[in-house]
Amino acid sequence: MREPFIVFEDVGKAYPGGVTAVRDLSMQVAQGETVVLLGTSGSGKTTTLKMVNRLIEPSGGRITIGGSNVMGQDPIALRRGIGYAIQHIGLFPHMTIADNIAVVPKLLNWTPGRIEERVDRLLNMVGLPPAQFRARYPAQLSGGQRQRVGVARALAADPPIILMDEPFGALDPITRDQLQNEFLELESAIRKTILFVTHDVFEAVKMGDRIALLDEGRLQQLATPSELVERPANAFVDSFLGRHRFQLALLTRTIGGLLPHTPGAALPPPPAERCGGAVLSPRNSLIEALDTFKRTGQTVLSVVDRDGYRGDLAKSRLLNEVAQVLSETGNVV
Numbered sequence: 001m002r003e004p005f006i007v008f009e010d011v012g013k014a015y016p017g018g019v020t021a022v023r024d025l026s027m028q029v030a031q032g033e034t035v036v037l038l039g040t041s042g043s044g045k046t047t048t049l050k051m052v053n054r055l056i057e058p059s060g061g062r063i064t065i066g067g068s069n070v071m072g073q074d075p076i077a078l079r080r081g082i083g084y085a086i087q088h089i090g091l092f093p094h095m096t097i098a099d100n101i102a103v104v105p106k107l108l109n110w111t112p113g114r115i116e117e118r119v120d121r122l123l124n125m126v127g128l129p130p131a132q133f134r135a136r137y138p139a140q141l142s143g144g145q146r147q148r149v150g151v152a153r154a155l156a157a158d159p160p161i162i163l164m165d166e167p168f169g170a171l172d173p174i175t176r177d178q179l180q181n182e183f184l185e186l187e188s189a190i191r192k193t194i195l196f197v198t199h200d201v202f203e204a205v206k207m208g209d210r211i212a213l214l215d216e217g218r219l220q221q222l223a224t225p226s227e228l229v230e231r232p233a234n235a236f237v238d239s240f241l242g243r244h245r246f247q248l249a250l251l252t253r254t255i256g257g258l259l260p261h262t263p264g265a266a267l268p269p270p271p272a273e274r275c276g277g278a279v280l281s282p283r284n285s286l287i288e289a290l291d292t293f294k295r296t297g298q299t300v301l302s303v304v305d306r307d308g309y310r311g312d313l314a315k316s317r318l319l320n321e322v323a324q325v326l327s328e329t330g331n332v333v
């Protein structure tokens, strides 16, 4: 694993009045990794997130970032170095979009020129053309556009860490999907360390390198999406995945395992006229492969990775695998 960056050691949060929101949480988040905090309402996700930037102080244990305890740092300075995006973004209504995004860079005394350049770049990145949007006020934006501004603002000062609490919540499924995809693209370019809160298992599987599943303040499993789906650690995890298990397996299983085993050198390339240029990657999920077959109308597709041609996959082989997954997960969605 890459070097741990954010480390939770036996972290707990008990509120006065007897609610224990988080218990004995130990986990490590690597530099550049996205860990999704997943769980039902009240499981302790927001509390866990807010302890990282000290909006909430732990009542036990330790959180370190790059080796230094967050409790030893000035909370205001700490927060300037950590991007934070939440569902109801809390944009300042009397400030333009540009000024909203520029809040932290201004606090950090960036020059006006640098701030302007950064704001325009971020607006372009989140798909809001600056000429059209920088001078508007939050009330003149749709909900989805405001969420984009929230993401831009979290990235504004180029912090190494971003905390996101249901940042795409309260959006229609299509806009949500689009924002998720855009963020994934963005994220692969910027490689931040991200803690991302959601209660939606599909969003967790899509966004997370790893998923931390919480229940009643306890960490139930910390695993990659495919490990979580294929090897639930306990009965709680199993029941949490519940009736979604078939769909989740189609999303997390890749077609790599369906290829003929070819040790050593790559195979010779397939005939050039094959499939009009459409190819699969061994890292494609079963769902993605099904989509590609549907889109192209082919019955056989070539599989290609960075090292070259890996072999062919027949649609019939893929459908067999889907049937196999269905029988293993034992239910129909």
Ligand SMILES: Nc1ncnc2c1ncn2[C@@H]1O[C@H](COP(=O)(O)OP(=O)(O)OP(=O)(O)O)[C@@H](O)[C@H]1O
Binding pocket: 015, 016, 017, 019, 020, 021, 039, 040, 041, 042, 043, 044, 045, 046, 047, 048, 199
């Ligand atoms: N200030 C507080 N005082 C007392 N209890 C609190 C306080 N804030 C949160 N809690 C309790 O702590 C538990 C965890 O809350 P938290 O906000 O972390 O949950 P969550 O997983 O983010 O839930 P949701 O999905 O609904 O946002 C809940 O039982 C909640 O009622």
Ligand SMILES: [Mg+2]
Binding pocket: 045, 046, 047, 165
């Ligand atoms: Mg919450």
